[in-house]
Amino acid sequence: MLHASLRRSGGSYIMTVPLSYVEQNHLDAGSRMAIEIIGDELKIKPDRPRRSLAELLAATPPGLCRAEGWDELGAAGTEL
Numbered sequence: 773m774l775h776a777s778l779r780r781s782g783g784s785y786i787m788t789v790p791l792s793y794v795e796q797n798h799l800d801a802g803s804r805m806a807i808e809i810i811g812d813e814l815k816i817k818p819d820r821p822r823r824s825l826a827e828l829l830a831a832t833p834p835g836l837c838r839a840e841g842w843d844e845l846g847a848a849g850t851e852l
Contacts, residue, residue, distance in 0.1 A: 778785040806819040
């Protein structure tokens with residue numbers, strides 16, 4: 773488990789984020805983070821927009837072998 777100290781900056785507190793976490797999640801200064809408070813726990817994770825199935829399919833490189841009718845299928849569950 774890693775530990776961090778809080779620093780005061782104006783009316784807020786600042787906590788440092790370990791470099792290993794920043795690199796693992798491809799973060800940078802200014803990256804948006806989602807914060808959730810659950811009782812006395814603070815859950816922080818990268819805030820990335822969920823892309824739609826259509827956006828993911830549009831990003832597929834041309835020329836790949838694809839099953840016929842694949843592009844017309846809708847989302848089947850929580851795979852995205």
